[in-house]
Amino acid sequence: MYKLLIVDDEPQILDGIKRTLDWEKLGFGQIETSETCEGAIAKAVEFEPDLAIFDVCIGKERGYTAIRKLNELRLPAAYIMMSGYSEFEYALEALHCGVKDYLLKPVERGKLQTLVERIIVEDLNGTLEDAHPDDRNVDPVLGMRYDSLSKLTNRILLMVKAEYDQNLNLKTVANRFRMNGTYLGQLFLKETQMKFSEYLMVYRMLRARDRIQTTDEKISTIALSVGYANLNYFYTHFQAYFNKSPSDLRRRE
Structure with a gap:
């Protein structure tokens, strides 16, 4: 059984993360929480968590400072960072400390589930119910294993998975990494053989298809949920990619 540590200075956030997923089903038999960095370090040393979820700002302290300390102590944990929009540069700092992924607050259940499952397979060498482990190691768009891609590209892919439902583009990504957009786009294209906008x-489209097939939500609602404010634009992309309309796909399923 795995062990989980959740660190946030807001008790309601701690409770929310504990209730968001069926942690026991995922294999976590022990969950500890802390509202301070000092307390988090002490608990981590005491029970050695397999996964630790840190808020980027814990009072006046920074979560990545605690992670640096735990790395110095050589604790074999995987880390996820939670951050708000205004704290993204702090989240980037955390990535330099070896944090696997980050989630924007408020944390969405589906995104947290995906990241935790990936860490279970890739970092904890575990397995998941109703899923082949190799599927979790391969990017659904590129068909390439994550461990075959550079750290930079993996971070870009994580940003897409975390923020695909928002106004995301190459310029936004480049600004966050403090890189030139044209250069970053060239690096991404060279490694993936796909432009960032295409990816x-x-x-x-894949996320929209999944929702069309598994929910009764209106197509307009689904379009918004995957980042399309313009419904006609969504229909055009969907038809071009799947060679059928969203309504046709739903009727045939």
Whole structure:
């Protein structure tokens, strides 16, 4: 059984994360929480968590400072960072400390589930119910294993998975990494053989297809949920990619 540590200075956030997923089903038999960095370090040393979820700002302290300390102590944990929009630069700092992924607050259940499952397979060498482990190691758009891609590209892919439902583009990504957009786009294209805009579009289409097939939500609602404010634009992309309309796909399923 795995062990989980959740660190946030807001008790309601701690309770929310504990209730968001069926942690026991995922294999977590022990869950500890802390509202301070000092307390988090002490608890981590005491029970050695397999996964630790840190808020980027814990009071006046920074979560990545505690993670640096735990790395110095060589604790074999995987880390997820939670951050708000205004704290993203702090989240980038955390990535430099070896944090696997980050989630924007308020944390969405589906995104947290996806990240935790990936860490279970890739970092904890575990397995998941109703899923083949190799599927979790392969990007759904590129068909490439994550461990075959550079750290930079993996971070870009994580940003897409975390923010595909928002106004995301290459310029936004480049600004966050403090890189030139044209240069970053060239690096991404060279490694993936796909433009960033194409990758984002395909990922959104795949997520839209999943929701069309598994929910009764209106197509307009689904379009908004995957980042399309313009419904006609969504229909055009969907038809071009799947060679059928969203309504046709739903009727045939």
